[in-house]
Amino acid sequence: MKLSVVVFFALWAAMAQAQYFNEPVDTTLPSPQQSLGHAVGDWHARHDQIQRYFEQLANQSDHAMLEVIGYSHEQRPLLQLVISSPENLSRLDDIRQQHLEQAKQDKSIASDAPIIIWLGYGVHGNEPSAANAALVLAYYLTAVKTEEVAAWLSRAVILIQPSLNPDGHDRFALWANMHKGSTPVADPQHREHIEPWPNGRPNHYWFDLNRDWLLLQHPESQARIAQFHQWLPNVVGDFHEMGTNSSYFFQPGIPSRNYPLTPKRNFELTAAMAQFHASAFDERKQLYYSEESFDDFYIGKGSTYPDVNGSVGILFEQASSRGHLQESINGLLSFSDTIKNQFTASLSTIRGAVAKRQELLAYQQEFYQSALAQAKADKTKGYMLTDDGDHSRLHALLDLLQRHHIAVYPLNRDWQDDDDNYLAGQSYFVPLQQAQYRLIKAAFSTEKNFKDNTFYDVSSWTLPYAYNIEFKAVSREPGRALASQQWQAKPLLKQSLAAGAYAYAFSWQDQQAPLLLQALLAEGVVVRSALRSFSALTNDSTVQFPPGSMVVAAGLQQDKEWFSHLQQLQQRYPVKVHAIHSGLTPEGSDLGSHNFAVINKPEVLLIAGPGVSSTEAGEVWYNLERLAGISPSMVEPDRISRINLSRYTHIILADGNYRQWQDSHSSLLKEWTEQGGVLWGHKDGAAWLAKAGLLQAGVWQSKEMQQLIPQQDLSYADREALAAKQRIAGAIFSAELDLTHPLTFGIPRVRLPLFKNDIMLLQPSSSPFVNVALYSANPHLAGYSASEYVPKIAQGAAIIAHNLGRGRVIGMTDNPVFRGYFFGSSRILVNAMFLGNSFNAPLQAE
Incomplete structure (x- = not known):
């Protein structure tokens, strides 16, 4: 009886997987169907179901290893499944270190060096064919025992991130599943196909995570980029969905809309990879297109950030069923059809990358070597950044650069460039002579004129402008004025406040000041804001306070614990708080003046x-x-x-x-x-x-x-x-x-x-x-x-x-x-x- 059950499940799994591939599999490994309880595509798999299957697979296969690389805002784990041969997995860290050295240190490329392939799925939560295809792909790579698959795993380390946006993914999966009928409804007007506001595309805070590769404002992106730089993949597959009446897109995109700092060789390799995608879709008689619709310009997207970091990023777009079945101009489009196309493109990506392994490894090495050569020839030697009194805002920018492996050095002595004076302790230098030359040029670009003025996304993202940090391109390096060590974030400023002062005040300049203020207001502390600058007597000296400075006057407080709240909250937020000994000020309004505005807790x-x-x-x-x-x-x-x-x-x-x-x-x-x-x-x-x-x-x-x-004298083509x-x-x-x-x-x-x-x-x-x-x-x-x-x-x-x-x-x-x-x-x-x-x-x- 027990054997018959095992045989039944094996046959059932084989029948369920046949819609995606026909190769024989190792039946000792769990299939997605066995884990989910249904065939892939019958229902939308939730993130926890994907996690459970990947855990089962990693536990039972010697070809897979599962890592949790971070957590989303809603505390869902961010998964990375590493698939390769058992021999490669046993020395995975050695392979990674060797790969990084080959890429950036001009070391000879070993003949057996594996290629690193990164496949990222579902950065938009309501583009679910990608995440569900990751289930099929993981099973295929571990359970199929053909010579081709064995060769792939011997020559490649494959990193699968099944859901780059698990919060949005589950928001959409719940919607699609809760509206599925016993017979799928293909009517485009059916509720299943029309998501409610804000829909499943964005993350918890409704951000488009595919625009956050450069900006790194969210934990999902920060975890992803940390892994990217740990591995420096040679090929990055970026899997998406588009309108239901489309077919299937893969890059190259529109040639005139490529980012100009991306090497020409990148686009040549992208075109070479496209031959493998075309062949795979030709074999299945599936419609597809390339070199239209999408560009490769904004470097903060999943297919373009890799291009300025030595990888070949490839965008894939599948027509979306936006549910389980939907009418389209190409006939009925089922969810399983969309999954199969994403699976097909995943396999063609691996097949092409392994076939082009030596070329891709050589390209990545040349990318970084040419970056250093271009930096040496560049008239600009780097960028100076200046602290303007808001240390938190400046440090946020420096931290962002550091996450992108961009080196920043503080000045340890004053330095002058033309008429500009840069003070030690307040000035920072970003040299162009480093491996991230192209990324730095892109991050600091102020370009206004472009070969093609049609943009799929933004045309500018200049980081210092966004952070409102003064910066200047300089044509020489600061030399001896430069510190030998890179900038590192320092521990929070903590201080011990003396009790018994007439009032306590802090400047409004630092980005942490509003957080301290709100925390004080939440504890019932009474606060006033200076509408004009003033000076006040403190323990050490007379301190100048600019407009907006916040004052906590002891005589206004009603809560007996107010000073304890102030002490504790100052430890949490690194803002300097000054003890003031008199309401009579040397300059500006006295502390009881009407020029100190009442601050109420915002609702x-x-x-x-x-x-x-x-x-x-x-x-x-x-x-x-x-x-x-x-x-x-x-x-x-x-x-x-x-x-x-x-x-x-x-x-x-x-x-x-x-x-x-x-x-x-x-x-x-x-x-x-x-x-x-x-x-x-x-x-x-x-x-x-x-x-x-x-x-x-x-x-x-x-x-x-x-x-x-x-608008006069225009043709239809205009x-x-x-x-x-x-x-x-x-x-x-x-x-x-x-x-x-x-x-x-x-x-x-x-x-x-x-x-x-x-x-x-x-x-x-x-x-x-x-x-x-x-x-x-x-x-x-x-x-x-x-x-x-x-x-x-x-x-x-x-x-x-x-x-x-x-x-x-x-x-x-x-x-x-x-x-x-x-x-x-x-x-x-x-x-x-x-x-x-x-x-x-x-x-x-x-």
């Missing part, structure tokens, strides 16, 4: 739901938590009239479509604001506030801006070029701030870089004190913009803020928290949370 409502951009709402949510310690309440737009608004101090409208709101909604928000609330809107959120009469500002809408682009010119896919512009305005407190310089990916513009106000930031006279810093737009942007307002009754309305043309890494402009939003009621700017009409 924030973020409008988040259908109609609102989930990406931008998620960026606000994430940055409020990370930079201000505020977890907002979130409410869908259609619920705002049914909730108690009086409990909130702030309401935020991110970019989105608010057309469903009627005059009654405008009246509701107007009444709430007049009672003392702070109403914030950016991009189309600001445009709606203006249209509703809540933000007193004119708007140059997108249609008006597009009319600046000549459609795409015109569309590319009419949009700003993603560029960086500068604005001039009023640094005396509370919304700008803590920002070190008048000029602030802003990220722009929308052509809507707020018009400046004629009322005094209302224009918090206007675009610079020459605002274009980096990225592509049609030349016709730049003069118009120079006439626009970046930030407008004014009174409305006892409340305040703030509008911003751009998204201050773009992709979570624009730390410089994010301070505007943070200031609005704590200082939004501390300015007084009545409109002239009032």
